[in-house]
Amino acid sequence: MARKDRAKLSQDNYRRIEFWKDIKEEQWEDWRWHIKNRITKLDELKSIIQLTQEEEDGIKFSKGRLAMAITPYWASLIDPEKPYCPIRRQCVPLINESHISPNDMLDPCGEDEDSPVPGLVHRYPDRVLLIVTEQCALYCRHCTRRRIVGDKDHSISSENLQKAYDYIKSNKKIRDVLISGGDPLMFEDEVLDGILKNISAITHVEFLRIGTRIPVTLPQRITEDLIKVLKKYNPIWMSIHFNHAKEITKRVKRVCDMLADSGIPLGSQTVLLKGINDRPFIMKKLMHELLKIRVRPYYIYQCDPVRGTSHLRTTISNGINIMEKLRGHTSGYCVPTYVIDGPGGGGKIPVSPNYIVGYSNGTYTLRNYEGKQFIYKEEQEQLQPQHEDEPITTKH
Ligand code: SF4
Numbered sequence: 575m576a577r578k579d580r581a582k583l584s585q586d587n588y589r590r591i592e593f594w595k596d597i598k599e600e601q602w603e604d605w606r607w608h609i610k611n612r613i614t615k616l617d618e619l620k621s622i623i624q625l626t627q628e629e630e631d632g633i634k635f636s637k638g639r640l641a642m643a644i645t646p647y648w649a650s651l652i653d654p655e656k657p658y659c660p661i662r663r664q665c666v667p668l669i670n671e672s673h674i675s676p677n678d679m680l681d682p683c684g685e686d687e688d689s690p691v692p693g694l695v696h697r698y699p700d701r702v703l704l705i706v707t708e709q710c711a712l713y714c715r716h717c718t719r720r721r722i723v724g725d726k727d728h729s730i731s732s733e734n735l736q737k738a739y740d741y742i743k744s745n746k747k748i749r750d751v752l753i754s755g756g757d758p759l760m761f762e763d764e765v766l767d768g769i770l771k772n773i774s775a776i777t778h779v780e781f782l783r784i785g786t787r788i789p790v791t792l793p794q795r796i797t798e799d800l801i802k803v804l805k806k807y808n809p810i811w812m813s814i815h816f817n818h819a820k821e822i823t824k825r826v827k828r829v830c831d832m833l834a835d836s837g838i839p840l841g842s843q844t845v846l847l848k849g850i851n852d853r854p855f856i857m858k859k860l861m862h863e864l865l866k867i868r869v870r871p872y873y874i875y876q877c878d879p880v881r882g883t884s885h886l887r888t889t890i891s892n893g894i895n896i897m898e899k900l901r902g903h904t905s906g907y908c909v910p911t912y913v914i915d916g917p918g919g920g921g922k923i924p925v926s927p928n929y930i931v932g933y934s935n936g937t938y939t940l941r942n943y944e945g946k947q948f949i950y951k952e953e954q955e956q957l958q959p960q961h962e963d964e965p966i967t968t969k970h
Contacts, residue, residue: 605795613644623654632667640724643713645792660818660850670885682878684919691737693730701750710757711792716886718878746778754785770807787815789829796829801836816842819859827867834868841872848888854899861908871910898927902943
């Protein structure tokens with residue numbers, strides 16, 4: 575490897591792994607090279623990190639289920655000696671995945687129930703989720719969609735895509751389309767361009783969203799060409815799945831800069847994971863680092879009760895405690911909404927500490943983040959019932 579290349583890699587804080595010591599920077603910067611060279615076998619991973627027995631058994635167990643796939647980029651962030659490294663815990667299966675809790679569900683968010691067309695989930699009146707692929711750059715061990723991702727590389731057929739376009743066209747209330755997967759950025763630019771073009775051509779769709787983890791697991795995928803495609807469909811929002819401050823490398827910062835500079839608003843989605851980010855100081859650090867790279871913390875999700883993930887789930891009271899330690903203790907921009915996806919298809923239900931400690935005859939007793947109490951007396955005005963499309967006015 576040329577000296578310049580080595581300098582570049584070390585500048586980005588990668589651990590130089592013996593396995594890939596001879597690759598050129600052009601290869602390292604090529605997202606297709608990372609996909610082709612993903613670590614999927616026990617022996618490959620064993621040659622770069624010291625595996626525990628739980629991990630070895632977990633990798634064997636995961637075959638044919640949510641199989642292991644780790645990009646070389648992500649592997650370079652793993653601490654080879656610490657089994658509790660948060661980067662490692664998110665990608666290396668443990669044998670605990672073979673334990674099925676009585677609370678576990680195959681499709682905890684009830685997406686299949688709310689699917690009028692294959693690949694399309696219509697739960698809320700004005701928006702839909704379009705699952706365009708079952709492929710991801712890396713398979714997260716906590717994945718809610720593990721029933722569909724990871725065991726085969728499969729994307730939505732053009733026939734089903736057309737059915738989804740037709741469904742959106744015929745439902746004039748749909749103003750927001752979230753394109754997700756799997757990871758939609760796994761598509762080549764031309765394919766993604768075609769999907770974005772078809773959906774944005776539907777006149778009542780006001781904006782598009784892309785749900786992705788790729789800027790974190792494979793930042794090399796965010797190329798100038800991809801940005802050109804995305805820019806054509808402004809307003810387009812991007813929700814990026816971040817779980818730990820260790821994921822925010824200089825390389826990730828560069829791609830978030832590229833996306834933000836091109837006018838794409840960025841939000842984060844974080845899954846609360848036991849042993850990974852379930853401590854208030856860890857979550858606060860993540861939120862601070864996100865603001866520094868212009869990503870607005872959007873949601874913290876309680877980990878869904880998906881099959882084989884009970885070892886990654888923490889309690890709701892722990893999640894509420896984390897929110898308690900964020901609200902008021904740091905900038906409001908750093909405080910996302912903590913939600914639980916109602917098991918079976920209830921949608922996102924916000925959960926938060928209770929700041930109303932009493933109410934009587936229009937008088938609220940509130941507490942602030944320090945526990946001090948304050949009285950708020952509301953005006954006794956009656957709201958006049960209105961048609962849902964009219965602005966609410968008060969009666970005089
Ligand atoms: S990137 Fe998202 S869809 Fe893919 S494995 Fe991770 S959580 Fe699941």
